[in-house]
Amino acid sequence: MAVNFKEQESIVEDILSVYSERAKKNRKEHIGINDKETCGTCVAKSNVKSLPGVMTPRGCAYAGSKGVVWGPVKDVINISHGPIGCGHYSWGTRRNLAEGEPAVENFVPFQFTTDFKERDIVFGGDKKLEQAIKELHELFPTAKGIIIESECPIGLIGDDIESVAKRMGEEIGIPVIPVRCEGFRGVSQSLGHHIANDSIRDFVVGKGEIDDSKKTPYDVAVLGDYNIGGDVWSSMKIFKEMGLNVVAHWSGDGSIEEMKITHGVNYNLLHCYRSMNYIATHFEEKYGIPWIEYNFFGPTKIKESIRKIAKLFDENIQEKSEEVIKAYEPKMQAVIDKYRPRLEGKKVMLLVGGLRPRHIVGAYEDLGMKVVSTAYEFAHNDDYERTTKEVENGTIVADDMNEYEFVELANKLKPDLVASGIKEKYVFQKMGIPFRQMHSWDYSGPYHGYDGFEIFARDMDLAINSPSWKLVKPLWKK
Numbered sequence: 001m002a003v004n005f006k007e008q009e010s011i012v013e014d015i016l017s018v019y020s021e022r023a024k025k026n027r028k029e030h031i032g033i034n035d036k037e038t039c040g041t042c043v044a045k046s047n048v049k050s051l052p053g054v055m056t057p058r059g060c061a062y063a064g065s066k067g068v069v070w071g072p073v074k075d076v077i078n079i080s081h082g083p084i085g086c087g088h089y090s091w092g093t094r095r096n097l098a099e100g101e102p103a104v105e106n107f108v109p110f111q112f113t114t115d116f117k118e119r120d121i122v123f124g125g126d127k128k129l130e131q132a133i134k135e136l137h138e139l140f141p142t143a144k145g146i147i148i149e150s151e152c153p154i155g156l157i158g159d160d161i162e163s164v165a166k167r168m169g170e171e172i173g174i175p176v177i178p179v180r181c182e183g184f185r186g187v188s189q190s191l192g193h194h195i196a197n198d199s200i201r202d203f204v205v206g207k208g209e210i211d212d213s214k215k216t217p218y219d220v221a222v223l224g225d226y227n228i229g230g231d232v233w234s235s236m237k238i239f240k241e242m243g244l245n246v247v248a249h250w251s252g253d254g255s256i257e258e259m260k261i262t263h264g265v266n267y268n269l270l271h272c273y274r275s276m277n278y279i280a281t282h283f284e285e286k287y288g289i290p291w292i293e294y295n296f297f298g299p300t301k302i303k304e305s306i307r308k309i310a311k312l313f314d315e316n317i318q319e320k321s322e323e324v325i326k327a328y329e330p331k332m333q334a335v336i337d338k339y340r341p342r343l344e345g346k347k348v349m350l351l352v353g354g355l356r357p358r359h360i361v362g363a364y365e366d367l368g369m370k371v372v373s374t375a376y377e378f379a380h381n382d383d384y385e386r387t388t389k390e391v392e393n394g395t396i397v398a399d400d401m402n403e404y405e406f407v408e409l410a411n412k413l414k415p416d417l418v419a420s421g422i423k424e425k426y427v428f429q430k431m432g433i434p435f436r437q438m439h440s441w442d443y444s445g446p447y448h449g450y451d452g453f454e455i456f457a458r459d460m461d462l463a464i465n466s467p468s469w470k471l472v473k474p475l476w477k478k
């Protein structure tokens with residue numbers, strides 16, 4: 001069926017009509033209609049400041065560094081350096097699971113903070129930070145590193161965390177890493193990813209001893225999988241079955257010790273391009289390690305990715321990979337046979353962070369569902385370039401879509417499912433629209449890999465076909 005671009009444009013126009021002329025001009029550049037022929041990066045302007053007062057769904061650089069990149073590394077202590085709020089609100093809210101004895105091998109479940117008071121703003125917090133590092137090292141001697149995650153005030157009051165880190169690192173004999181991820185830097189979580197990647201590059205990469213006797217031709221590292229609900233574990237299963245030797249996974253259930261020896265691998269496999277393309281590029285430039293992107297959402301993309309990865313290796317891996325695909329095919333077909341008839345033709349609207357708005361599209365399509373709009377919080381041009389290939393012509397693609405625009409778009413597109421974050425969830429549920437959280441997997445998952453697809457399909461069915469939606473309107477209003 002031909003796409004009616006005019007109709008889509010008029011929907012967008014209509015939504016923007018409430019804004020002032022200036023705001024309208026700004027937001028119009030961020031909302032596009034996908035057209036594979038003409039649109040590369042141009043579909044939506046990205047990675048610029050949010051408009052004040054429009055309820056952006058974005059977070060800050062601290063969230064990108066501490067929350068996303070560094071937070072899941074289990075053998076280090078992340079200190080939220082500054083007042084209490086940032087550390088507290090981000091405590092345990094991202095489901096980056098990690099194995100290991102808490103407080104001995106695994107520090108992910110805890111919140112460490114310097115809990116700034118007014119006097120720390122007035123006199124500076126360097127002394128307090130030094131004291132905190134000493135205490136933490138005494139209390140948790142098995143931690144393999146201490147990461148200083150700067151909150152907003154640190155950069156504003158002129159503290160010198162770099163010199164504290166250097167001094168304390170020498171004193172306690174483990175890496176103490178300063179990260180300048182204050183929330184006022186950049187425009188979203190995205191710069192926090194970049195800053196965190198650079199801190200890993202400067203303080204971690206290449207620092208480990210590689211045991212040559214343990215090296216194999218199949219050594220790889222997985223970058224940009226944060227193990228949400230066990231995503232890393234369900235992916236590792238596939239890599240193992242393919243015959244690959246995963247030396248490190250960044251950073252879900254990962255460790256600084258693995259990061260230190262990642263420069264010994266033959267390939268880097270990148271799931272989240274947005275948050276870790278910087279470090280992947282560094283490995284390529286400095287150590288000559290090539291990297292490729294892959295997608296483990298839904299059987300179609302998994303199959304494509306397995307073949308793409310297998311091509312990098314010899315026949316042994318290629319044969320094993322075909323066996324993996326073959327072995328899982330009946331299971332995947334059974335999942336599709338069960339759920340597709342219940343989900344066929346259902347319309348989905350997405351708003352997530354920097355990867356999933358395009359990466360998860362294939363999994364929905366495997367179930368016969370159609371993504372009618374997709375939006376990122378903090379993607380860049382190169383993400384939109386990739387997105388345009390993944391979604392159909394006519395799909396509304398938006399950047400930094402705010403809560404008003406999202407609700408209005410739902411009123412117009414009448415989706416059967418909205419897939420987004422916790423801030424959006426209850427709004428749409430009250431509107432009577434089925435909702436799934438696409439950051440936390442709604443406390444379910446994993447969604448990656450073959451095992452993950454089965455759970456994904458079940459969860460989408462549970463949300464959409466729940467009998468509760470028939471009870472949203474009282475009988476006397478029907």
Ligand code: SF4
Pocket residue numbers: 060061062063085086150151152181182183184
């Ligand atoms: S913007 Fe500043 S105060 Fe807010 S969460 Fe980020 S670091 Fe903390």
